[in-house]
Structure formats: structure tokens, C-alpha cells
Amino acid sequence: MQILNYIGYFLVSIGAAFFFLGGLGILRMPDLYTRLQAGTKASTLGAMSTILGIGFMQPEWMIKTIIIVIFIAIANPLSSHALARGSHKAHQLPYLKDEKVGDAYEEEVENLQKNQKEEDK
Amino acid sequence: MDLFFIIIISVISLGAIFAVIRFIKGPTASDRVMALDTLSVMLIAVLVVLGFMMKRYIYIDVSLVYAVLGFIGVITIARYLEGGI
Amino acid sequence: METSVSKLNKFIYTWLILFLVWLGFTTTFAFAEVVTGILLSFTVSIFSFKSFTHAGLKSLSPKRILYMVQYFFVFMLALIKANFDVAKIVINPKLPINPGIVEFESKLTSPFAKMLLANSITLTPGTLTVDIIDNKFFIHWLYVTGTDEETTYREIAKQFEDILIKIYN
Structure with missing residues (x-):
């Protein structure tokens, strides 16, 4: 099946290109959250496309590659979310460029803590 | 065909080098963990490509286990940063 | 929402999903593998069906x-x-x-x-x-x-x- 091979080559090339862009993204971005954005998205699509491409080239591996792809599609955003939340709780604040755009999460957490203290009293 | 895969692995490695630079520079621990996570996902893809080149099915299983372990590692470190595992 | 779904329903759903995952991981239909998978997923779903699902078989x-x-x-x-x-x-x-x-x-x-x-x-x-x-x-x-x-x-x-x-x- 020649056509499957060509689909595979195409997908693997796309995946490698996105891995490169993801690496560039996490090097260039100014703070953790923007880096997470660039890194997670690019590496997720890169891995999905590369591994699925290999699956197309070797059809008897297809089921296993699809399982890896599904796992990465679920696990990668979860881990980046956990990391963002953990760092925010560790008081690592995001880089803000515009005065008008704030950090809604910080305000909410402060409000919750204030309410908690009032309840304690 | 082999040349194609060598080019693919080189391009991914270039991305990996950027991630390693971020790992060395990274001002905070979270940056380092993030770079490590990206590196491990890159490694999974490279393992699958290598498995195809060498026609070894076992590489697919290895990459699956690596994906699970990397995920657990990142979640654990994130919980630690949050305060309380 | 939780009370409307029976325990058996949830249990069968968990068993089915876990067994499908097993089949995906092993990618074989050899007799011994399938029997091991059925038994193992049965054992695991005894312990985990309460927290595994809320909707049960309705999800399918x-x-x-x-x-x-x-x-x-x-x-x-x-x-x-x-x-x-x-x-x-x-x-x-x-x-x-x-x-x-x-x-x-x-x-x-x-x-x-x-x-x-x-x-x-x-x-x-x-x-x-x-x-x-x-x-x-x-x-x-x-x-x-x-x-x-x-x-x-x-x-x-x-x-x-x-x-x-x-x-x-």
C-alpha cells in the first residue's frame, strides 16, 4: 500500500516540524505560562502526528500507536495544567504586558482567603 | 528512506537542544520541569521512529511505559510545588 | 444523579471498559491472554467501580x-x-x-x-x-x-x- 506510506511520511514530517517549533517556543517565550502554552500545544500535536504517521507506515502497529496517541492527548494537557496551577500556588506570577489585562485568578484566590479568615474569626 | 528518518530525527533533536538550553537556563524549578516534560514527549516520538527503523515492536511498548512514567513524574512534582503531595 | 444508576450497571460498565483497555494493550486474541484479561479486569472493577463512573452503561x-x-x-x-x-x-x-x-x-x-x-x-x-x-x-x-x-x-x-x-x- 503505497498511499498509506505517503500519508505516513507526510504526518511524520509535520510532527517533526512542530517539535522544532515547540522547542523554539519554550526557548523564546518570556515566562512560564506562555512557555507552557507553546510547549504543550506543539509537543502534543507533534507527538500525535509523528506516532500516527508511523502507525500508517506499519499498519500492524496501528492499534498500539493509537493507544499511545490517546494517552498523550489526555495526559499532556493534564500535566501542563497541573504545573501551571502548582506554580501559581507557589506564587510565581504571570508576565503581564498590558496594564488593563489583569490576573483574575490571583484576585479570586485572595478573595477566598479573605472570606476564610473572616469565617475563622 | 533511511535519509528521511535521519533528517526527521535531526529536526526533533534540534528542538530537543532548545529544550535542554531552557532546562539549563530556566530561572525557576517549574521551567525546568516543563522543559523535562517536553523532552520526554520528544523522546517518546523518537523511540517510536527508531522502533520503525529497526523493525523492533518492543520499542513501542517502551515508549508507552515511558509516557506513563513521565506523566506521573510531572504530576508529582506539580503537587510538590503546590505544597503537599 | 448517582442514585438513579444501579451498582450492577456501573460494575458492568467498568468491567467492559477495563477489558477493552486490556485488549488494546495486549493487541492479541490468544485464549490465555483473553482469560487473564477478563479475570484481572473483574478483580480491579470490584474495587474501583464506585469511583470509576457516574452514568454507567448510559455513556455508551x-x-x-x-x-x-x-x-x-x-x-x-x-x-x-x-x-x-x-x-x-x-x-x-x-x-x-x-x-x-x-x-x-x-x-x-x-x-x-x-x-x-x-x-x-x-x-x-x-x-x-x-x-x-x-x-x-x-x-x-x-x-x-x-x-x-x-x-x-x-x-x-x-x-x-x-x-x-x-x-x-
């Missing part, structure tokens, strides 16, 4: 599966678009970003649906879920265009939530 109805397929296509399109967006920003020498954290309120009730929505938001253009407190989603946005709740809801969550509400509410 054809309507839900059709919506899941539609959701999958919307999601893949958004993922590809997201990557090109981020790639454009990364390649641009000026790095045109305007980051900030915004919030919006979701109408979803089921925890699993919230998890799906949060994951999809993370993988769509320029957004990253930071936390969920009750129904409020906190999103780190790479290029903020408006901070009021309606704009953020329309721009970020609407396309996914419309489908998820049909499935889970």
Missing part, C-alpha cells in the same frame, strides 16, 4: 457516541488551528503577545465534562486552563482581546460547551 448510548465523534472533529480542527497560531507567534521576531489570566463561568455540572472542557481549552488557540473553582474556569490567555466574561466565554469555550451540554446535561 449511540447518541452520546455520535456527539463524541462530532466533538472529536471540532477538537482536532481547533488543535491544528492552535498550533499554527502559536507557530506564527513563535516565528515572528517581535513576539506579539499580550498575556493575562481571565475567568468565565461554565454551565456544565458533571466533573468528567468539566475535565474534558478544561483539556480542550488547554489545547486550543492561545489558552491554558490554570484552575477550576466550582464553576469558574481560570484561563491563561496568550493574546487577550477582552476581559469581560461574555467575550472570554464566546471566544474560548462556546464551541466545545455547546456539544458537551448536549451530551452531559
Whole structure:
């Protein structure tokens, strides 16, 4: 099946290109959250496309590659979310460029803590 | 065909080098963990490509286990940063 | 919601899903493997069916599966678009970003649906879920265009939530 091979080559090339862009993204971005954005998205699509491409080239591996792809599609955003939340709780604040755009999460957490203290009293 | 895969692995490695630079520079621990996570996902893809080149099915299983372990590692470190595992 | 589904229903659903996962991992139909899989998934589902599912076998109805397929296509399109967006920003020498954290309120009730929505938001253009407190989603946005709740809801969550509400509410 020649056509499957060509689909595979195409997908693997796309995946490698996105891995490169993801690496560039996490090097260039100014703070953790923007880096997470660039890194997670690019590496997720890169891995999905590369591994699925290999699956197309070797059809008897297809089921296993699809399982890896599904796992990465679920696990990668979860881990980046956990990391963002953990760092925010560790008081690592995001880089803000515009005065008008704030950090809604910080305000909410402060409000919750204030309410908690009032309840304690 | 082999040349194609060598080019693919080189391009991914270039991305990996950027991630390693971020790992060395990274001002905070979270940056380092993030770079490590990206590196491990890159490694999974490279393992699958290598498995195809060498026609070894076992590489697919290895990459699956690596994906699970990397995920657990990142979640654990994130919980630690949050305060309380 | 939990009381309406019987224990047996939940148990069979858990067993079925775990057994399918086993088949996927082993990728073989050899007799010994299949029997081991049935026994192992039976043992694991005895301990885990209470927290594994809320809806039970209802999750496998054809309507839900059709919506899941539609959701999958919307999601893949958004993922590809997201990557090109981020790639454009990364390649641009000026790095045109305007980051900030915004919030919006979701109408979803089921925890699993919230998890799906949060994951999809993370993988769509320029957004990253930071936390969920009750129904409020906190999103780190790479290029903020408006901070009021309606704009953020329309721009970020609407396309996914419309489908998820049909499935889970």
C-alpha cells in the first residue's frame, strides 16, 4: 500500500516540524505560562502526528500507536495544567504586558482567603 | 528512506537542544520541569521512529511505559510545588 | 444523579471498559491472554467501580457516541488551528503577545465534562486552563482581546460547551 506510506511520511514530517517549533517556543517565550502554552500545544500535536504517521507506515502497529496517541492527548494537557496551577500556588506570577489585562485568578484566590479568615474569626 | 528518518530525527533533536538550553537556563524549578516534560514527549516520538527503523515492536511498548512514567513524574512534582503531595 | 444508576450497571460498565483497555494493550486474541484479561479486569472493577463512573452503561448510548465523534472533529480542527497560531507567534521576531489570566463561568455540572472542557481549552488557540473553582474556569490567555466574561466565554469555550451540554446535561 503505497498511499498509506505517503500519508505516513507526510504526518511524520509535520510532527517533526512542530517539535522544532515547540522547542523554539519554550526557548523564546518570556515566562512560564506562555512557555507552557507553546510547549504543550506543539509537543502534543507533534507527538500525535509523528506516532500516527508511523502507525500508517506499519499498519500492524496501528492499534498500539493509537493507544499511545490517546494517552498523550489526555495526559499532556493534564500535566501542563497541573504545573501551571502548582506554580501559581507557589506564587510565581504571570508576565503581564498590558496594564488593563489583569490576573483574575490571583484576585479570586485572595478573595477566598479573605472570606476564610473572616469565617475563622 | 533511511535519509528521511535521519533528517526527521535531526529536526526533533534540534528542538530537543532548545529544550535542554531552557532546562539549563530556566530561572525557576517549574521551567525546568516543563522543559523535562517536553523532552520526554520528544523522546517518546523518537523511540517510536527508531522502533520503525529497526523493525523492533518492543520499542513501542517502551515508549508507552515511558509516557506513563513521565506523566506521573510531572504530576508529582506539580503537587510538590503546590505544597503537599 | 448517582442514585438513579444501579451498582450492577456501573460494575458492568467498568468491567467492559477495563477489558477493552486490556485488549488494546495486549493487541492479541490468544485464549490465555483473553482469560487473564477478563479475570484481572473483574478483580480491579470490584474495587474501583464506585469511583470509576457516574452514568454507567448510559455513556455508551449511540447518541452520546455520535456527539463524541462530532466533538472529536471540532477538537482536532481547533488543535491544528492552535498550533499554527502559536507557530506564527513563535516565528515572528517581535513576539506579539499580550498575556493575562481571565475567568468565565461554565454551565456544565458533571466533573468528567468539566475535565474534558478544561483539556480542550488547554489545547486550543492561545489558552491554558490554570484552575477550576466550582464553576469558574481560570484561563491563561496568550493574546487577550477582552476581559469581560461574555467575550472570554464566546471566544474560548462556546464551541466545545455547546456539544458537551448536549451530551452531559
